[in-house]
Amino acid sequence: MSSIAEVEETLARIQSHKGVKGVLICTKSGSAVRSSLPPAETETYAALITQLALKAASVARTLDPTDDLTFLRIRSRKHEVMVAPDKEYLLVVVQNPDEGEDA
Amino acid sequence: MSLAMSQGRGYYDPPSSKDEAKSSDGQTLEETKGEAFDLTDENDPPSENTPSTPSKIKQSDGMFTDFEADQVVLGESGRNTFTGVLTEDTGTDTCNFLDEEDAGVQVVMRSDQGTQVEITQTEEVVQIKRHTRSSKRSEEEGKGGEEEGKGADEEGKGGEDEYDDDDYDADDNGGDEETNAKLLTFLRAVTPSVLSELSSNLESQAFSGYTIAQASSSHSASHLHSLTIPRSAVVVESNLNASTDNGFGIGRQSSREVKAETDDKSPLSVTSVAWNSTGAMVVASYGVPDKRGWCESGGVVACWNLSGRDFKPDKPSFLLEHSSYVTCVCSHPEMPAVFAAGSFNGEIMCFDVSLEEPLTMCSKIDDYFHREPISKLEWTWSATEKAYQLCSASLDGKVLFWSFSNKFKCPLRGFSLSTSLSPNSPIAGASTLALLSPSPTTPPTSIICGSECGGVVKLSSRDPAPQKPQKSRSAEMKWSTSALQALHRVPSQHRDDAIRKIEKRAKSDKRRGVDLAAVYSGKLSQELLFPSTVTFVYAPHVGGCNEVKVHTLTKRVFMTGGSDGKVRVYHVLKREPVMEIEVGEGATGVEWGGDEKPYMVLVAKDVGGVEVFDLKDEGGVSKCSCKGMWEGKESAGRMVGGVKVNGKVRGMIAGGERGGVVQIWKIEGGSGSGGDDGEEVEKWFLGRIEGD
Numbered sequence: 116m117s118s119i120a121e122v123e124e125t126l127a128r129i130q131s132h133k134g135v136k137g138v139l140i141c142t143k144s145g146s147a148v149r150s151s152l153p154p155a156e157t158e159t160y161a162a163l164i165t166q167l168a169l170k171a172a173s174v175a176r177t178l179d180p181t182d183d184l185t186f187l188r189i190r191s192r193k194h195e196v197m198v199a200p201d202k203e204y205l206l207v208v209v210q211n212p213d214e215g216e217d218a
Numbered sequence: 219m220s221l222a223m224s225q226g227r228g229y230y231d232p233p234s235s236k237d238e239a240k241s242s243d244g245q246t247l248e249e250t251k252g253e254a255f256d257l258t259d260e261n262d263p264p265s266e267n268t269p270s271t272p273s274k275i276k277q278s279d280g281m282f283t284d285f286e287a288d289q290v291v292l293g294e295s296g297r298n299t300f301t302g303v304l305t306e307d308t309g310t311d312t313c314n315f316l317d318e319e320d321a322g323v324q325v326v327m328r329s330d331q332g333t334q335v336e337i338t339q340t341e342e343v344v345q346i347k348r349h350t351r352s353s354k355r356s357e358e359e360g361k362g363g364e365e366e367g368k369g370a371d372e373e374g375k376g377g378e379d380e381y382d383d384d385d386y387d388a389d390d391n392g393g394d395e396e397t398n399a400k401l402l403t404f405l406r407a408v409t410p411s412v413l414s415e416l417s418s419n420l421e422s423q424a425f426s427g428y429t430i431a432q433a434s435s436s437h438s439a440s441h442l443h444s445l446t447i448p449r450s451a452v453v454v455e456s457n458l459n460a461s462t463d464n465g466f467g468i469g470r471q472s473s474r475e476v477k478a479e480t481d482d483k484s485p486l487s488v489t490s491v492a493w494n495s496t497g498a499m500v501v502a503s504y505g506v507p508d509k510r511g512w513c514e515s516g517g518v519v520a521c522w523n524l525s526g527r528d529f530k531p532d533k534p535s536f537l538l539e540h541s542s543y544v545t546c547v548c549s550h551p552e553m554p555a556v557f558a559a560g561s562f563n564g565e566i567m568c569f570d571v572s573l574e575e576p577l578t579m580c581s582k583i584d585d586y587f588h589r590e591p592i593s594k595l596e597w598t599w600s601a602t603e604k605a606y607q608l609c610s611a612s613l614d615g616k617v618l619f620w621s622f623s624n625k626f627k628c629p630l631r632g633f634s635l636s637t638s639l640s641p642n643s644p645i646a647g648a649s650t651l652a653l654l655s656p657s658p659t660t661p662p663t664s665i666i667c668g669s670e671c672g673g674v675v676k677l678s679s680r681d682p683a684p685q686k687p688q689k690s691r692s693a694e695m696k697w698s699t700s701a702l703q704a705l706h707r708v709p710s711q712h713r714d715d716a717i718r719k720i721e722k723r724a725k726s727d728k729r730r731g732v733d734l735a736a737v738y739s740g741k742l743s744q745e746l747l748f749p750s751t752v753t754f755v756y757a758p759h760v761g762g763c764n765e766v767k768v769h770t771l772t773k774r775v776f777m778t779g780g781s782d783g784k785v786r787v788y789h790v791l792k793r794e795p796v797m798e799i800e801v802g803e804g805a806t807g808v809e810w811g812g813d814e815k816p817y818m819v820l821v822a823k824d825v826g827g828v829e830v831f832d833l834k835d836e837g838g839v840s841k842c843s844c845k846g847m848w849e850g851k852e853s854a855g856r857m858v859g860g861v862k863v864n865g866k867v868r869g870m871i872a873g874g875e876r877g878g879v880v881q882i883w884k885i886e887g888g889s890g891s892g893g894d895d896g897e898e899v900e901k902w903f904l905g906r907i908e909g910d
Contacts (some may be wrong), residue, residue, distance in 0.1 A: 118398040121307060125405045132416045140401065148401065186411060197415055199408035205410045210421045214797065 126151070129208060136194065136209040141165060143203060152209070160196075164207050168198050219382025227475045401612065410531070436888045439830070439844040442870075443531045445500065445880040446518045447486075461862055486517065488859035490546040497866025498525040499535070502880045503559055505543025507858045508715060513562040516771045517543035521571060536571045547902045548595035550606065551658065558608050560592025566610055580627040586738045586747065590614035593670075594650045602685055609665070613647030616748055618667060628735050630700065632748040633677050634668055652766040653679075654773050654790065664753070664790075666776055668763030674778055676754040676790065683707050692716050695724060696731035704737045708746045716742050757794050759784060765807050765860060771816050772896035779805030785821055787833070789904055796906045798862050799831055807860025807873070820871060822857035828873050830885060834902070844873070844883040 129138050130151050139150035139157055145165040150157040172184035187198040199206040279389070437756045486504040493500060505517040520534035543562035550556035555572035564587065568579040581587055590613035600607045600621070607630065609622040615636060618629035635648050649670040653662035665677045683703035692714050697705070720740030724732050727739065738747070761781030769775040774790045781804040786795035804824035811818025817834040826843040859874015869885045 118402045122398060122405060125402075125409050129409065129412060129416070132413065133420055135416065136577050147526060150395075170744065186415070195419055195678075197412055197419075199412050201404045201407060204404045206405065208412055210416055210419060211851070212422070212425075 122149070132210075134210045135210055136211050138209075139207045141202075141205050141207065143169065143205065148204065159207070160207055164196065164198055165205060168200050168205055172200060221267050231245060273493040275517065275890060288320065291562065292851070301831060306733060307734045318356075370426070379910055389519070414743075417519055439828075439842050439883045440886070441844070441881065441883055443522075443524070443882040444878075445502070445522050445534070445882065446532050446878060447504065447518060447534055448532065466815040486543075486878050487876040489517075489544065489877060491859050491862050491871075491872045491874040491880055492547045492549045492557065492870065493862055493864045493866070493872065494521075494549040494554045494557065495552055495865075497864045497870070498870050499523050499549075499554065500880060500882065501547045501549055502859065502872075502874055503544035503547040504878065505545050505562055507876070509543065509562070513542040515543075516541050517545075517546050517558075519547060519559050519569065520880075522880070532905045538565070538569060538571075538576055543591075545591045545770075546593060546595055548597060548608075552606070558595050558597070560588075560595050560610060562591045562610075564588030564590055564592060564614070566595070566608060566620055568608075568622075568626065569785050579622070580628040581620065581629075584628075584738070585742070587629060588614055588616060588618065590647060593648060595654050596651060598653055598662055600654065601661050604613060609653060609662075611648035611649065611651040611667060613670060615647050615648065615669075617648060617651060618669065618748075624700075624734065628738050630734070631680070631681065631683075633665070634744065634748045634750045635675065635677070635752065636750050649721060649762055652768045654768060654776075656773060666766045666768065666790075668759075668766045668778055668780075672759035672761055672763050672782070674753070674756040674758060674766070674788070676756070678751040678753045680751075681707075693732075694722065695721050695729075698731060700734040701732045701737050704734060704747070707749070708742070709749075712746055716740070754790075755793070756788055757786075758784070761804065763804060767808050767810055769816070769896075769899060770810050770813050772900040774900050777808050777810065779808035779821060781805075781824070784818065785831075787903060787906075796903045797833060799833075801829065806858050807862075809861050809863050812863050812868075814868070817902075818859050820863065822859075822861040822873050824856050824858070826855060826856050826875070828861050828871065828878045828883070840884070844871070844881070844885070 116218045126138050126140075126149060129135060130162060137150070137152035137156070137160075139147050139152055139160060139162040141147045141150075141164070146155045147161040150161075152160060167189070168184070168187055171187050175182050175184040184200055187200070189196040189198075193211065195210045195212050197208045197210065199208075244269065245725070260427050276557040382686050421703055483499045487507055489503045489505045489507050491500060491502045501520045502520050502522075503517065504520065506513075514589050517540050519536075519538040519540065521536040521538075523529060523535040526535060529888040540559070540561055541563075542565075546563050548558050548561045550558070552568075555570065556570045556578075559567045559569065561567065564583050565908070566579075566581040566588070567577060569576045570578050583589065588610065592612050594609050594611040596609045597606045598609050598619070599605075603621060603623060605622060607622075608626075610620065611617050616632055616634055618632035620626050621630050624630075647670045648667045649666040652666045652678075654666060655662040661681075665679050666674065667677060668674050681703075681859050683706035687699065687702035687706050689697065689702065705713060705716060705720075719742060720732055720737055722741045724736045729736055729737070759778065759780030759782050761783075763778050763780050767777050769777070775787060775789065775796075777785060777787050779785050779801075783801045783803050783805065785799040785801055787797040788795050799819070799821075801821050801823060805823035806824050809822075810816070811820065811830075815832075817832055819831040819833060821829045821831065823829060826845075830842045830844070856876040857873050858876045859880070861871055861873040864870035864872070871883050871885060873881045875881060
């Protein structure tokens with residue numbers, strides 16, 4: 116399988132998960148690489164989440180220099196935003212956790 | 219391998235050396251056992267736990283009663299959920315345990331070398347949920363005892379191996395692009411954990427029944443400032459014969475009527491308030507609100523720059539005087555220093571406080587302009603002029619449009635409120651108006667007007683005149699474009715007659731051509747120049763209609779506040795209101811809560827204070843009231859100046875009191891019924907009428 120197809124396939128797999136509102140991959144500088152969200156939302160999410168994730172990573176590293184942030188979850192009234200960071204990219208998944216309860 | 223545990227509130231100090239790590243691990247375990255876990259089966263003293271790894275194994279040996287692919291049941295006790303990090307390597311990783319009961323916004327971090335462990339403690343069972351990097355785990359590592367430790371150890375390393383064996387193909391056949399390859403590596407690494415989080419999230423009960431304090435429907439208002447104008451300024455203002463002995467005597471000598479209507483301390487009352495476009499400045503107009511007859515003394519417009527360094531509540535940043543009472547102000551939607559004011563005598567003024575001479579424009583008093591107090595001003599965008607125009611309503615029953623281009627020399631066009639549509643509907647002076655424009659940068663299609671007798675009507679504000687009018691055949695003189703447009707608004711059967719009249723007058727005035735001013739001096743009948751365009755009459759208030767406000771999100775819903783103590787919400791197409799709130803006392807001003815709170819309504823009351831309502835949540839019950847403060851006590855000033863929400867600073871509101879005090883409050887909280895767009899709001903309000 117080509118890598119591009121596999122990337123798409125993996126994203127589609129996450130997107131098809133119950134309650135998932137959107138998936139996006141962005142670089143550490145805050146520009147979106149892939150997204151299933153509308154353009155305006157993508158831009159906001161990419162810009163804001165990147166900032167928060169970098170801050171969280173710096174918190175984790177300041178607390179313990181040998182540690183690193185690997186996952187970040189933000190629970191809000193409407194959504195749960197999950198962020199999986201890496202050296203270069205961030206995977207952001209926006210989920211509506213209540214959808215599972217209703218179903 | 220070690221399992222480090224500590225209570226969420228506790229602080230676990232990462233040890234610097236391995237030896238310390240072991241001992242502190244032991245201590246932490248001991249603490250945990252004692253306080254939170256209360257494990258019954260193992261009660262090893264810390265000394266026995268000194269070698270970290272064996273102690274852990276020993277612990278788990280006893281505690282792990284069930285072991286499945288992703289779950290480890292530890293033991294039984296309590297009812298708390300803890301998440302933490304299980305580390306395989308040095309044992310120096312910390313972990314934080316979140317107590318389910320005080321979990322706020324849950325942020326779970328995971329160490330990149332460790333596995334995330336979720337420990338759920340239910341009644342007598344302590345569960346450890348382990349999330350590793352592999353999505354599928356075919357092999358069972360946990361065989362109990364020492365091998366559990368090793369298994370977990372290997373799992374970290376083995377996890378990566380597993381990817382190769384998994385569905386994923388390690389060889390990138392078509393992946394030539396570096397980015398794609400990078401993306402793929404990244405995705406492979408993070409996908410399993412994200413998927414497992416997604417699933418566990420749906421099952422999680424951690425937030426069920428958890429209500430955020432902020433989203434509760436309780437509002438609270440805190441009083442911030444009481445803004446006043448210096449009394450000396452008021453005395454100067456009254457200028458006529460202001461020789462007084464105590465500085466408060468304006469009412470006594472200069473005007474008996476003023477004294478009769480107001481108390482000695484504050485001769486002028488706030489007639490309206492406005493926030494400027496940046497939300498930093500409050501503008502208030504001062505006058506006497508329900509005065510009849512002649513205006514014998516002056517009024518003021520005062521501005522306070524709330525964010526200014528030299529802000530003083532009793533010293534306005536700008537104090538602008540006028541020869542008659544100022545009845546209303548309206549700040550420019552874009553320029554922060556510009557605002558318009560209307561006077562008791564019917565003048566329209568425009569101020570720019572950034573200039574040395576702030577009064578930039580002032581209209582004249584004329585039969586064809588306003589002859590009665592201006593009751594309301596609104597800015598409106600003109601597509602033809604590509605600039606903002608001013609729309610004014612006056613108690614003489616006219617609504618006029620003014621332009622900067624002719625320096626308010628004469629109104630561009632106008633409408634009259636008198637109508638034959640509904641002989642029973644009480645129409646007289648326009649006490650308020652609101653413009654219905656589809657968007658802020660389109661000219662209004664209609665105007666909603668409230669009258670002093672309680673009538674609520676809709677006027678069409680469509681301009682019948684073409685943008686480039688043809689020269690009229692019967693005209694002899696040269697007509698300016700605006701004059702021709704004005705002529706086109708005259709009904710065609712009267713047009714020739716009008717041309718004759720205007721040109722005759724222009725000739726006798728020795729004018730060279732006919733401009734807009736000449737049209738007005740032609741002394742046509744008012745009905746011809748200011749047609750009545752009332753298209754719809756709404757169910758009237760019993761008392762005067764004090765304010766009309768169009769909803770900020772949808773232009774099809776508007777609200778009126780009346781002296782009869784009722785606040786009504788109308789849909790533009792329905793005669794009867796869709797909602798009605800009894801305020802009890804006269805509502806002198808109404809205001810929508812803004813885009814974030816589409817169902818919040820603020821009502822300024824004649825008896826004083828501002829009430830906040832949430833229409834969606836028990837519509838008629840006041841959520842909170844804002845009481846004015848004056849000299850450390852609750853003031854009982856009548857809220858005649860209305861109420862305005864600051865468009866830029868969330869929750870900031872201003873209200874004007876009869877005593878001359880401008881009160882500033884901050885409203886916190888509010889219901890979570892936000893997030894609706896205009897259509898949803900409209901639908902909800904329409905649903906109210908069908909439900910009844």
